Amino acid sequence: MKTLKLFIFLTISFLSFESNAQQAKEILGIANEQKGLQYYKTQSELWKEKLANNPKDKKAWVNYYKAKRAVYQKEDYKFWVENRAEVFRKLDPILENLHKNLPNSFEYYWLKSTNTINKKEAFKLASKAYSISPERKETYEELLIYYITKWQTEKAAVIANKILSSNLYANALYQWNLNSLNVANPESIIITHGDLDTLPKWVLQTGSSIRNDVLIINEWLMVDSDEYRKGVFFKLNINPFYRSVSGFKDKEVYKNKLLSYIIEQVGKTRAIHFDCGTDIKLFEELQIKEKMYLTGVSFTYSDEVIDNLILTKHNFEEVLYLDYLFSDFQNHPQSDMVKKTLNISYIPGLMKLKKHYTATNNQKMMKKCDALITKILDDSGRKQEILSWYE
Numbered sequence: 001m002k003t004l005k006l007f008i009f010l011t012i013s014f015l016s017f018e019s020n021a022q023q024a025k026e027i028l029g030i031a032n033e034q035k036g037l038q039y040y041k042t043q044s045e046l047w048k049e050k051l052a053n054n055p056k057d058k059k060a061w062v063n064y065y066k067a068k069r070a071v072y073q074k075e076d077y078k079f080w081v082e083n084r085a086e087v088f089r090k091l092d093p094i095l096e097n098l099h100k101n102l103p104n105s106f107e108y109y110w111l112k113s114t115n116t117i118n119k120k121e122a123f124k125l126a127s128k129a130y131s132i133s134p135e136r137k138e139t140y141e142e143l144l145i146y147y148i149t150k151w152q153t154e155k156a157a158v159i160a161n162k163i164l165s166s167n168l169y170a171n172a173l174y175q176w177n178l179n180s181l182n183v184a185n186p187e188s189i190i191i192t193h194g195d196l197d198t199l200p201k202w203v204l205q206t207g208s209s210i211r212n213d214v215l216i217i218n219e220w221l222m223v224d225s226d227e228y229r230k231g232v233f234f235k236l237n238i239n240p241f242y243r244s245v246s247g248f249k250d251k252e253v254y255k256n257k258l259l260s261y262i263i264e265q266v267g268k269t270r271a272i273h274f275d276c277g278t279d280i281k282l283f284e285e286l287q288i289k290e291k292m293y294l295t296g297v298s299f300t301y302s303d304e305v306i307d308n309l310i311l312t313k314h315n316f317e318e319v320l321y322l323d324y325l326f327s328d329f330q331n332h333p334q335s336d337m338v339k340k341t342l343n344i345s346y347i348p349g350l351m352k353l354k355k356h357y358t359a360t361n362n363q364k365m366m367k368k369c370d371a372l373i374t375k376i377l378d379d380s381g382r383k384q385e386i387l388s389w390y391e
Contacts, residue, residue, distance in 0.1 A: 024050055027066035030073050031195045032334055034341070037074040043067040055101045065094050065111050082250050088115045106132045113142055119149070119225065137166040141199060148202055149221060149228035160207030169200050170334035175324040176342045177201045181211040183296050183315045185271035189215045189236075190298070191259065196342065197275050217262070223255045238265040260286050263301060272301040276345035296320065296349045309356060312349050322346070325375050339379040344386065346376055351390055
């Protein structure tokens with residue numbers, strides 16, 4: 001039986017929680033923390049004040065830039081997606097002032113590498129920063145993405161191993177992504193959307209050789225990188241998609257066309273998974289809603305009717321590792337983000353199983369589901385809101 005209700009709430013990237021803090025705090029960015037627009041506006045002013053007092057403060061430059069960048073992202077996220085170069089131009093004065101005060105610094109080359117749509121230039125700048133301080137982890141993501149999109153797997157593996165040993169990502173984030181990989185069919189595809197559901201998977205694959213049979217396809221990287229997109233089609237053994245983004249209304253329309261093309265070409269012969277964080281609107285826009293099946297922590301595309309209750313039971317009872325929900329002893333700034341967003345993706349499958357176990361009077365499994373649901377909802381800080389979706 002198909003279950004596709006109530007999943008729009010799982011869109012990971014756009015949740016917002018306000019903070020009234022009036023002291024300068026480290027900025028993690030919108031992918032790694034849940035803060036609202038006003039928080040970033042306040043923080044950018046606080047860090048700007050610190051720079052007025054000490055223009056040589058490296059930490060203040062980094063956090064001022066990241067806070068100001070988050071302001072532009074939060075003010076109009078669609079504009080950020082469609083007009084990133086223009087946002088970068090608005091941020092350029094910060095980097096120019098940084099260069100005046102701290103020329104040839106790691107901070108300058110690193111931040112400059114994140115402030116351009118030119119991938120070659122970004123790699124060149126990140127490499128310069130890396131050569132100054134190869135032990136610093138701030139450049140690792142930029143280098144990993146570059147090597148992955150260039151299909152340079154050996155070089156990607158070097159950076160992936162550095163990431164694994166650097167404590168860059170929270171253990172909980174690895175566990176969630178490992179679960180996503182482990183429920184995937186052999187030789188399948190996982191469509192991903194952002195940093196948190198993509199980069200840790202690549203690290204696990206290239207750095208630890210975990211589930212290398214699964215092809216991870218980041219939908220937005222296909223839009224932004226010709227070489228990555230062509231490599232995806234080569235890996236799938238399908239003809240290239242020759243139309244460019246300039247022939248479409250915007251990047252989102254182009255991205256959806258690319259996804260439709262992949263599904264049309266390989267959907268009958270290769271399993272395609274979308275993480276449960278996927279907005280249901282995407283399935284509607286791709287006109288595949290009736291062919292998407294909840295299978296635990298992901299949705300699976302299938303032309304044929306499948307018994308997704310059996311698959312969901314198997315995944316939760318035999319495959320998914322969920323002990324980390326109760327015993328994550330790591331103190332990592334990302335852990336809170338995982339609790340408030342990614343872990344919620346287990347709820348639909350658990351609710352489905354709870355209903356099944358209630359109908360079959362399986363008291364033991366009912367209690368287990370209840371314990372997991374309660375823990376996830378308590379950690380999310382949104383218990384009543386989420387429960388209301390199931391009333």
